[in-house]
Amino acid sequence: MPKAAASTKCKTEPQPKFPSSLPTWADDTELVGLVFELEPTTSTSLYSQYTIGLHAWFLDQVRQLNPELSAYLHDGESEKPFNISALSGQLLASGRQLQLEAKQIYRWHVNALSPRVLQFLKQWLTELPQILDLRDAPLQIKQVSIAHPSATYAQLLQLSPEKPSNVNFSFVSPTSFRRKGHHFPLPVPVNLFHSYLRRWNDFSGMPIEPEPFLDWIDEGVIIHQHHLESMKVAAGKRGSVTGFTGVMSCGLSKPALANSEFTQLFYALARLAPYCGTGHKTTFGLGQTRLDWVEPEVSSPIQVLTNLLGERIDELTALFTAQRKRTGGDRTDKIASTWATILARREMGESLQVISQDLEMPYATVKTYVKLARRMLRTLTL
Template identity: 70%
Template structure:
């Protein structure tokens, strides 16, 4: 047979990272933390609540591989089995929004808190998409590395104690829910309640909560702290007051008599960087690191824009709540927060469709709420406000 014509050389397929650099771990891993190096493909505007977009993008990636897992992570009644960070890097203020800088590298963390999620991440890394798109702001995935070592809950429990006093740093705004309000202080009982909830959900070694938290309250000592508070917008909840900074913790001498709880105390400290602290950890809040981060950074552009949006939401919430109470409206606080959140984000340049998608509402409903909120500000709604 005649020799076939030489086929033209195929162009090599672009990869986000060399194959031999793709992180991997054992199938029984329950906890692992990844950090993505992302490069902005162009200078582009980024809406202030872009972490909602990162959350949605990640869950869509899960859906494409494992729809059942995606549904569980989105709708499940248990603790969320993952956490994500905001972008770390040079974000510039651009009016009421942020700006990605072309060719700059940004870092983004994803942490798995269960074996099922860790297995998904392991499979997903072998076939990553090249681009993360946040409403037209594109980030190219350049590299993925392990930030927090693959491990299991049992291994955390067995790890030796290297030092009696431990430090935790809260690198994104952190807050707890307490008596129906946000509580922006790292009180030990709140800290360890946050970690214990995840432990009891995913470790398969649940601990009686009340007894352990009573022991925490009696025996954990705060040796040092350096904290500051800030307001951030948080999805449908309006504004949240959170704290950032660092804290040093230790145990009283009496605590050491209870070896089981002492062992769990140190295991939960090791768990903190994986699960984060407080609530909204799947939207970038409560990101936690081991150790005392010495550098005191000035307020970033992201913090300034987030604070601007949060302050506007709070201001509008007070106005709408006061108006509705005068009119005798029901569900006053919830509706006031919803109106305030939608109108503030609209004022910050976000589209009705984008707001509706983030808040999981119909676009027409969001459009109606914007109109009602604007009329309420002008004081021309009259009795209709109290009847919505």
């Protein structure tokens, strides 16, 4: 009998352990960047605005483990203590959708900017699901590792270089700012460092008066070289964004270096950039930033597809806004943007069900809006 029992035991398949190793960090950590290695279970198509699905999946993971944090991330202050990237890897254009290839590895970044989010991540990694369920494109989570080292805000402040040096920023996903109610697709130093300072003031516990520092930035930061490309992208849940990608190198003038406190903060905020991203809509994949010189790629089929959707949303928004103003429609801008987003995504082949889920709107409402948008478009083209 003991032999039979031993034989039975040998035939039992061992339960897979995942993950085999977990990233760790000190308890006082305030910042960390994680990268997930993902593998599609089969080759499958993916809709062009899939970053909304990544955003929703991550927040649902938060909700399951920490409803209080989930509510804060949904409804809290305007500066969010996390951001995510789009997928990087062998993404191909297939008609008006994207194609994920089986047995290919795709990478996805999640960055945390506050101890509350770090505490969630530490717990979450011990209970991580094996599958990232991105609608009809399930991705197996193969590995998680640290992309940006664990740090505190005080450590960023203490790491100033011994000698003044230039800082290289690579904007690896479309990046944009808001200025006077419009998108502003240029990395002007004041906009750049205002973006980082807002996060610093919200999460570091060492707030800085913005106006004197930003005046100093405006006077003292010199752009030495850049290689930038603008594009129109659909980002977030509604509307489009005019953004840019590319690289920029900047440094400080000699008069600016005389202010040692602001010089120290300049370098600290530059080191913060890879963690917090640049500009707005960083929780939907925009503004991913690196501190090295990464030459932008020649426009890929994916960029062309993304640009196509963004331009179509922008075009339809302008048409619908003008028509509603002529007919005295109320809530003109919001409705026009919503109609344009729904119709453009439907034209790209996305289902109304997916669109309604992404926009968190009832299916019947989305169906009505697309009918109204098409009717108005026919009227305008007659």
